[in-house]
Amino acid sequence: MTPPSPDQRSEPAIGQRAFDLLSLTMAFVLGLHAPHLPWWFVVMLALVLGWRWWQRRLASGTVPRWLKLPLLAMLTLAVIVQYGSIFGRVPGAMLAIGLLILKLLETEAPRDVRVGISFACFALMTALLFDQGMLTTFVVALGLLPALATLRALEPAQGAPTLPRSLLPGLGLLAAALPLALLAFLLVPRLGAPLWGAPSPTEARTGLSDSMSPGNFTELLTDDHPAMRVSFDGTPPPPDQRYFRAYVMWNYDGRSWRHIKGSLGHPVPIEVARSIHYRISLQPSHQRVLPTLDVPLAAPPRAILQRDREVLADEPVNDPLNYQLSSALSYRLQPALDERSRRLGLRLPTHFNPRTRVLATQWRQRYGTDDAAIVRAALALFHDGGFRYTLAPAPLGRDAVDDFLFDTREGFCEHYSSAFTVLMRDAGIPARVVTGYQGGYWNPLADYLLVRNSDAHAWSEVWLAGRGWVRVDPTGAVRPERVSLGAAAAAGDQLGWYRSDWLQGLRNHWDIVNRWWDQGVIGFDALRQRGLLTPFGVQDTDTATLGMLLAISSVLFIAIGLGWALLRRQTHDALRTALRELERKLAHAGLRRRQGEGPQHYLSRAARALPGQRRELGTLMGNYLELRYAHDEPPTEPLRAFRRAVREFRVDGVVK
Numbered sequence: 001m002t003p004p005s006p007d008q009r010s011e012p013a014i015g016q017r018a019f020d021l022l023s024l025t026m027a028f029v030l031g032l033h034a035p036h037l038p039w040w041f042v043v044m045l046a047l048v049l050g051w052r053w054w055q056r057r058l059a060s061g062t063v064p065r066w067l068k069l070p071l072l073a074m075l076t077l078a079v080i081v082q083y084g085s086i087f088g089r090v091p092g093a094m095l096a097i098g099l100l101i102l103k104l105l106e107t108e109a110p111r112d113v114r115v116g117i118s119f120a121c122f123a124l125m126t127a128l129l130f131d132q133g134m135l136t137t138f139v140v141a142l143g144l145l146p147a148l149a150t151l152r153a154l155e156p157a158q159g160a161p162t163l164p165r166s167l168l169p170g171l172g173l174l175a176a177a178l179p180l181a182l183l184a185f186l187l188v189p190r191l192g193a194p195l196w197g198a199p200s201p202t203e204a205r206t207g208l209s210d211s212m213s214p215g216n217f218t219e220l221l222t223d224d225h226p227a228m229r230v231s232f233d234g235t236p237p238p239p240d241q242r243y244f245r246a247y248v249m250w251n252y253d254g255r256s257w258r259h260i261k262g263s264l265g266h267p268v269p270i271e272v273a274r275s276i277h278y279r280i281s282l283q284p285s286h287q288r289v290l291p292t293l294d295v296p297l298a299a300p301p302r303a304i305l306q307r308d309r310e311v312l313a314d315e316p317v318n319d320p321l322n323y324q325l326s327s328a329l330s331y332r333l334q335p336a337l338d339e340r341s342r343r344l345g346l347r348l349p350t351h352f353n354p355r356t357r358v359l360a361t362q363w364r365q366r367y368g369t370d371d372a373a374i375v376r377a378a379l380a381l382f383h384d385g386g387f388r389y390t391l392a393p394a395p396l397g398r399d400a401v402d403d404f405l406f407d408t409r410e411g412f413c414e415h416y417s418s419a420f421t422v423l424m425r426d427a428g429i430p431a432r433v434v435t436g437y438q439g440g441y442w443n444p445l446a447d448y449l450l451v452r453n454s455d456a457h458a459w460s461e462v463w464l465a466g467r468g469w470v471r472v473d474p475t476g477a478v479r480p481e482r483v484s485l486g487a488a489a490a491a492g493d494q495l496g497w498y499r500s501d502w503l504q505g506l507r508n509h510w511d512i513v514n515r516w517w518d519q520g521v522i523g524f525d526a527l528r529q530r531g532l533l534t535p536f537g538v539q540d541t542d543t544a545t546l547g548m549l550l551a552i553s554s555v556l557f558i559a560i561g562l563g564w565a566l567l568r569r570q571t572h573d574a575l576r577t578a579l580r581e582l583e584r585k586l587a588h589a590g591l592r593r594r595q596g597e598g599p600q601h602y603l604s605r606a607a608r609a610l611p612g613q614r615r616e617l618g619t620l621m622g623n624y625l626e627l628r629y630a631h632d633e634p635p636t637e638p639l640r641a642f643r644r645a646v647r648e649f650r651v652d653g654v655v656k
Contacts, residue, residue: 013108016057018153021166022113023053025146026101029123032139033097036090036130038082045101052104063105071102089129096123110154117147134517145170155635169636180557187550189543190526208246208289210259212435212458214393214400214414223453224507226283227437228291229515230449233277236442237293240483241329243459243471244291244451246436248308250344254352255400257418257433260344267305268341270295271468273330281518282321288312291436291451293327294471300325309333320518333469337430345430345463353401353422360426371429371464375472378423382416382477385409389479413475413482417458420474430463434471438483446512457482575627575634578643582620589651599624612652620645 027049034042048071052063075098076086083091100123103116124143127136148170228244236242249257278293290303290311299305300323303313313321334341360374367373386409393411396403401422404415417433424431438457440449459473476483533541583593586606593602603621607614623642627634 012110014110014113014154018110018113018150019056019107020053021146021150021153022107022116023049023104025117025120025143025150026104028143028146029100029120030097032124032127032143033093037094037097041078041082041094041098045098049101049104062108068102068105071105072099075099075102093123093126093129096126113150113154117150121147132522134514134521137521141174144174148173176561180554183550183553183557185521185524186529186532187546187553189546190524190529208285208287208291208435208456210247210249210261210289211256212247212249212258212414212418212433213256214396214404214411214418225453226450226511226514227285227453227455228283228451229281229511230293230440230451231279231281231447232449236449237276237329239439240476241294242439242449243294243457243473244437245294245296245310245434246289246291247434248310248461249433249435250347252348252418252422254349254398257421267307267309268334270297270309270328271332271335272297272328275326275328277324277326279322279324281515282317282323284319284321285317288314288316290317290321290323292325293329295328295331295333297326297328320523332467334463335466335468337463337468341463342430345432346425346428348422348425353399353426355399355402355406356419356422357426359405360423364427371427371462374427374429375424375462375464378420379472379474379477381405382420382474387416387478389475389482413458416474416478417460420472421460424460424462432461434459434461438473441508443508443512445509446515448515450508450511574639574643575624578639578646579624582646582649585646585649585651599628610652616649620649 027046030042030045030049055063075095079086079091079095079098082094085091086095096119100116100119103112103119107113107116121144124140124147127140130136145167149166152169153166230236247259249259251258251260275297276293280291282290290300290313292309292311295309296305296311299311302315303311303323305311311325337345363374363377367377388410389412390410391412393415394408396408401419404411404419405423421431421433435456435458437451437455438459439455440451442449457475459471459475461469461471464470473483529546530541533545579599583602587593589610591606591609597605600621603617603624607617607621610617620642623638623645627639627642
């Protein structure tokens, strides 16, 4: 916020219309960035913007420096306190948006408006650092409309059109720019890394974690964003076999389950009776884990198959990732249990959940060595014991499993899988928790399975002699709809809006469009660009070829646009058409324009012949001359007013 230069102080103050449109542009930018900025910061900037807009309506003039400087210092301090630095994607966006709004405090001259609009357009583009989806891209493009309208309002003699009329010219400019934007998208050489070099956010969008505590899936179960899309070779598996493994968790401390970091050796053996091949398009999760259907047989390239047949990528998934896999649907996993796995599968913290231990001991005494009968007894307890599926369960105390099994009896998949696994271990049956996804929506129009974040799930695996590790889903005993119909059906009363058929159908069909956008636009990387000319016999398009094509295409596009503009100027001159209409009206009264007579002389002669309309004709002549010779192109609103005045003009009579 530098003091104005002498040239800036000499500029006339901008009109209220231009200031209103500038304020609208900045409000649009603030609203677009609001989802990833602190809520209190957005509220404070909105108050500053609203106050400045109201203050400008009362009296023109900039805000005093003694107020601007403290606000600037507070902005910088707020960013540092919130994030510890001003560098990075979110801190940088927070600082940029704050500076943009504070720029409005010193905006009074046209130069300030142009600087503010340039900065606002840059801030609009930075929204694509956080989300490159089709809807966000469309909204960013719409944000250019008030920016273009603001610049147009700075032009002289623009008048004060309504807001829709102010935005329409910008819409035409965006439409005209689409072909050139498409050329740039296809032909500008792609970089191996983003130009801005901004670090990826550390939080995982999918929400899956290598630890699980009953209750920490709540936000994830209401997140409607896609997690992955799965295509199968052949018929997709039925809903009760759509379990996608992410983490296998062995360690339990009385409250949380945790995944054992690092590989424990070679993948455990598996005997496969039936397998399936499929492809997964995974959304960025910023984690290394790659969800796989049931039990994968091998890892895809640049990934590792862990001992418990989890798949971990070499690097965190910060961009959409496509990979192919084969998985077993009917199998025996680790038919012989080694001693270390047995110890891990039975380990429990001491002095926790005494009532659970007593119940498990009673089952062991009743069923003897029949482990399968103990599993059935636990499932019967969940099915017949008055348990309830809910996304808003009561809080649990230190003995969380005791509280859940004997007191609250309400929860969702985390509660049931945790309690079931503890029951099995107390009964002497090796057991572990598995987290990932279950279910999904099969989209018959595009032949893929859409798995959303809300399909996150937790279940158990128990080791039974002769069968190996067997998947058991205790949540299905309480709410079978969770397995057969999906998370939305299981949510029931808690997510009535989510369960509505028309809304689910709309979201799932809209995902087809999003998938096309992900594959065709976001997924258009350097590799696909090099193969752009493959249909024309060019196997590998290098940077020089792309540059040449871009230059030739740009020249052709500019030539076509220039030719169209010149032709339109010659064939469609609205000002000349209006003048000819006025000439026809005067000709009917006997006042014909002479050959070689200029508009000024002709209208002056008509004014002398029509003394009663001399002032009206003089006004029309002055307006015509200003529109024709004072501007490169006649301004829209004055031109519209001139055409309206010509239409309303009537000749009263002629003096001979």
